[in-house]
Amino acid sequence: MTRGLVASAVALGLVSVLSPPARTQDVPRQPGAVYDFDRKGENPAPAPRHDLTGVWEPAGGPSAGVQATGAGQMPSDGKPEHELPFTPLGRQTFIAHKPTFGVTQVPSALTNDPMPGCNPQGFPRIVLHNFRTSRIIQTPENVVILYEFNKKWRVIWTDGRQLPKDPEAPTWGQPDPPESRWWGYSVGKWVDDNTFVAESNGFDDRTWLDNAGRPHSDGLHVIERYHRPDRDHLEMTITIDDPKMYTRPWVAVRLRLRLQVPTFDIREMECAPIETEEYNKEFAEPAAGIDSK
Amino acid sequence: MKVKLVNRIAGTFLVLIAAVPVGAHHGNAAFDSDKRVTMKGTVTEWFWANPHCFLQFDVKEDSGNVVHWVAETSNPPDMINHGWSKGSLKVGDQVTITVIPVKNGKPIGRIAAVVLPNGQTLDGGFGGLPGAAGRNSGAAK
Numbered sequence: 544m545t546r547g548l549v550a551s552a553v554a555l556g557l558v559s560v561l562s563p564p565a566r567t568q569d570v571p572r573q574p575g576a577v578y579d580f581d582r583k584g585e586n587p588a589p590a591p592r593h594d595l596t597g598v599w600e601p602a603g604g605p606s607a608g609v610q611a612t613g614a615g616q617m618p619s620d621g622k623p624e625h626e627l628p629f630t631p632l633g634r635q636t637f638i639a640h641k642p643t644f645g646v647t648q649v650p651s652a653l654t655n656d657p658m659p660g661c662n663p664q665g666f667p668r669i670v671l672h673n674f675r676t677s678r679i680i681q682t683p684e685n686v687v688i689l690y691e692f693n694k695k696w697r698v699i700w701t702d703g704r705q706l707p708k709d710p711e712a713p714t715w716g717q718p719d720p721p722e723s724r725w726w727g728y729s730v731g732k733w734v735d736d737n738t739f740v741a742e743s744n745g746f747d748d749r750t751w752l753d754n755a756g757r758p759h760s761d762g763l764h765v766i767e768r769y770h771r772p773d774r775d776h777l778e779m780t781i782t783i784d785d786p787k788m789y790t791r792p793w794v795a796v797r798l799r800l801r802l803q804v805p806t807f808d809i810r811e812m813e814c815a816p817i818e819t820e821e822y823n824k825e826f827a828e829p830a831a832g833i834d835s836k
Numbered sequence: 837m838k839v840k841l842v843n844r845i846a847g848t849f850l851v852l853i854a855a856v857p858v859g860a861h862h863g864n865a866a867f868d869s870d871k872r873v874t875m876k877g878t879v880t881e882w883f884w885a886n887p888h889c890f891l892q893f894d895v896k897e898d899s900g901n902v903v904h905w906v907a908e909t910s911n912p913p914d915m916i917n918h919g920w921s922k923g924s925l926k927v928g929d930q931v932t933i934t935v936i937p938v939k940n941g942k943p944i945g946r947i948a949a950v951v952l953p954n955g956q957t958l959d960g961g962f963g964g965l966p967g968a969a970g971r972n973s974g975a976a977k
Contacts (some may be wrong), residue, residue: 571917571961605917643863650865675913691913810913818885825883826890826908830866830944 573605573676573810576803580604587773592736595679595686595769598809599777602801608674612644613755614781614795615671619645627757633788636758645755652831656756657749661814665725665750666697666743667765670781671795672754676809686731686739693814699729699741699767706730706744723747723761731767741767752783752795760787775802866938872948874934877905882925886911891925891947893933905943907935910961918961929953936962 572578579602601607613619617627619642629637641649642656658664664672675691686699704714707721707728715721721728724745731741743765752759766782781796783789877893890908897903909915912922925931931952935945947960 571914571959573913573917606914643865648863648865651863654863810916812886812911812913814886819887821883822885822888822890822908825892826888826906826944829906829942830908830938830940832866832940832942 571605573600575807576600576605576676577801578602578604579799579801582775585775587775590737590771590773593733593739594681595739595771595777596681597805598676598678598803598807599800600676600803600807601674602776602799605675608798610672610674610796611754613671613753613757614783616794616797619647619753619755619757621646628790628793630786630788630790632760633758633785636788637756640751640756640758642751642754642756647756650831651827652833657751659819661693661816661819663725663750664693665747666727666729667781667783667795668750668753669693669695670767670779671752671757674779674796674798675812676803676807678809686741689809691809691812694812695726697726697729699731699743701731704730706742708744721745725750727763727765737771739769741769743767758788759783759785762787766792776800777802866940867936867946868939869936871937872934873937873945874932875905876930876932879925879927879929879931880904881927882922884912884922889915889920891933891950893931895943903943905933905935905945907933907945907947909947914961918959920958924952924958925950934960 570580578600608615610618613625617625619625627633627637638647640656641647641654643649643651643654658668669690669692673692677691678689680687680689681701684700684702686701687696688699689696707715707719715728722745725747727743728745729741729743731739734740744763746759746761746763748759748761748763750759751757762785764784766784768778768780768782770778770780772778777800779796779798779800780794782792783795784792875895877895879891879893881892883890883892888908888911890906892904892906895903895905909920915921929952931950933950934948936948937943937945946962948962949960950958952958
């Protein structure tokens with residue numbers, strides 16, 4: 544059947560380009576959300592002091608934080624300016640990874656991506672891969688970020704504790720060095736009225752940094768910077784520091800976020816194994832040439 | 837159910853419309869991203885879930901042979917952003933579907949666009965129409 548289709552193929556591409564179907568909406572957008580393109584020429588109010596609270600959405604549109612082919616600032620696209628400063632171990636580990644996107648992509652049936660099947664993507668991959676609508680909550684002791692993607696959350700402590708490092712002076716209620724975590728250990732502080740900086744370590748090295756298979760070691764150190772230039776915006780910058788894998792720190796993400804109304808309801812985006820199994824059986828495996836039915 | 841293939845079009849062309857899907861966990865490698873196939877079909881299932889929704893439908897060829905197709909979209913939040921919903925498609929709906937087929941020749945693909953029974957067109961977000969963009973080419977989830 545498909546051979547017949549191909550045999551009779553004509554310039555579909557040209558047809559598609561010349562006659563695109565009518566669109567149901569001009570710009571993809573999350574219902575109820577406000578983006579920067581909705582408020583051109585605006586003059587936002589000043590940023591409140593030491594305040595990150597609220598629901599934040601990528602300011603450029605709902606997909607502005609979706610980084611399919613790798614960390615937004617350094618996608619795996621073969622361009623020389625996006626070549627990461629790998630150490631020999633870093634390059635070796637990167638080559639051993641088999642992602643489904645980027646210059647080393649393989650068909651899904653051959654991937655060794657640790658995330659499919661609803662395994663934890665952890666931090667920082669959640670931000671280097673798929674940053675969607677998120678709510679930030681502040682208490683006197685911590686900053687909590689609730690991520691839409693896979694319905695995850697993490698805590699950045701602001702109570703003065705240090706990142707775990709000293710076996711003789713445990714700071715987290717358990718001996719140091721701590722057990723590794725999918726989401727690491729995070730502490731943060733305000734460095735000026737409108738800039739909050741967090742650092743994280745103690746990661747489980749089974750996760751990848753991004754969707755393109757960039758590696759990290761158990762020595763990964765992540766620096767997050769949140770700068771609020773005005774009431775309505777937050778500038779998020781993520782820097783990767785992992786001397787075992789990279790010869791120098793590199794900026795992985797710069798993403799501008801926009802404040803939404805406090806009543807904004809973040810949709811559920813859960814990774815359910817039962818649904819993933821159905822998807823794999825009905826679609827992904829046949830698409831990859833595997834017939835499990 | 838009288839449904840027939842309306843187009844047998846799978847030509848190769850430059851990707852003038854950047855293939856910047858809204859989401860796809862399983863990558864692009866299996867798909868012939870330069871091709872589109874447009875056909876009429878009858879919906880047999882519309883599965884609305886993570887990591888991706890997918891549509892199952894039957895296509896009756898000119899010869900009378902019925903071919904069962906499966907085509908995916910992105911995840912529900914992405915599809916809502918493109919105007920879709922869990923109720924967009926129902927079993928028995930007769931629709932016109934444009935897919936990006938897989939390379940292995942099976943009747944499997946990604947939905948570039950669907951024309952519903954009421955004439956409304958829904959953008960599949962996989963490069964079928966401009967504007968369905970992630971930050972990088974390719975897809976995510």
